[in-house]
Amino acid sequence: MRLIKEEKISKEITGKYSCNFEFPEDGLYLIEIIASAKSWWQNFKTSRSFFKDDDISLYLDNKELTTSSNTKKDARSAWNGNELCGLEKTLIIAISLSKGKHIIDLKPDQKPYLKSLTISKVEEQDKITYIPIDNNPAQKSAGRPWLSYIILDLFITKLFVSAKADKNGRDDDDLKLLVNGKIQINENTKSHRDWYWCGKILKGKEKIFSQDVNLKTKQFNLDLYSDNSSFLYKIEIGLQPEKRIPTADNPLWTGDFNDDSEEMLLARLIFGETNNEPREAKIWAAWSVINRTKANSWWPKTIKEAILQKGQYDPIKPTNSVYKRIINPLNYNGAGTADEKSWYRCYEIARDVISGKISNPTTATHFFGVGVTRDWFEKNVVPKGKFLKKIGNTYFYWSPN
DSSP states (O other), X not given: OEEEEEEEEEEEOOSOEEEEEEESSOEEEEEEEEEEOOOHHHHHHTTSOSSOOOEEEEEETTEEEOSOOOOSHHHXXXXXXXXXXXXXXXXXXXXXXXXXXXXXXXEEESOOEEEEXXXXXXXXXXXXXXXXXXXXXXOOOSSEEEEEEEEEEEEEEEEEEEEEXXXXXXEEOEEXXXXXXXXXOOSOTTSOTTOSEEHHHHTTOEEEEEEEEEEEEEEEEEEEXXXXXXXXXEEEEEEOOOOOOXXXXXXXXXXXXXXXXXXXXXXXXXXXXXXXXOHHHHHHHHHHHHHHHTSSSSSOSSHHXXXXXXXXXXXXXXXXXXXXXXXSTTTSTTOOHHHHHHHHHHHHHHHHHHHTSSOOOOOOOEEEOTTSOHHHXXXXXXXXXXXXXXXXXXXXXXXXX
């Protein structure tokens, strides 16, 4: 974790508080804000307001962030005075942000207290590790929100929370965990069922919550509620790194053809089917795929789905002899200068065919090359088809099926 910005505000805020920041690069960032808010009763007793609690609404790049599904303004507040009763709450945001300027706006109601705002860049690719420095252990209370963790537009693979709760005389510390609003149940039947960490049972010992997730959602929430004074060691969010998008210069397969653009996948097919064939054969092969998508038949309606349709194109099959060639066109075992030139030619044709720069010269929907006889193909693959043309060693057909 690399610190980007830290502000120790430590004051009441009565008007909008804005924090402007600028990143030199795209990346995954962690934003931590600590604030407190008083209840209506606390404000009433001190003549600060009449039956009004303190609240803070949170906005990132003009978008409101909340952990509540309630439509009422106070309930949607990131810091709600009637819940906190003057105590501190830590809110963390994990989000991928682009290079350039961004803004955090905190909009108060009454006079909440803003303690600090910290922004860090996450440098690990497969996880986010958050270790609290401030507001830990929790201030003593009779049960209230203590920490909220908002994860935005990330693929989460695992949740890990390490904390402890102790027994202090007749009272004990307890800590509740909610994952997307669902309370995580304590498996120990002798303790408080809704409090995953129970001081009466743990007596100061560490306990770990761990859960596999493997899910990408627009927003994912973790909330910790503290009763008395619990301690958090760390929260770790396992991530699936953003997948690399193959390019013409680096076409190495990611392990999933769905990561390819349409141009990339079509180029792989052309390369696998017509690597040593004339340019015209490559163009016909490319257009034959698109012709399938427009045939109003049983073929899929997109280029990618048509190519990946089960049993249709041999180079896509892992058992095929050219499979290793199409998944790594520039660096497969045996690749040479001729392959490099052919690959770039195939990619250029795929791009220009899709964009319409190369017009459609054929009605072909099928083709075959070396390794298949014409009699077998016409009998078994296109029995109702029509032969159109032979280009190099490749035969092209139109067929309704």
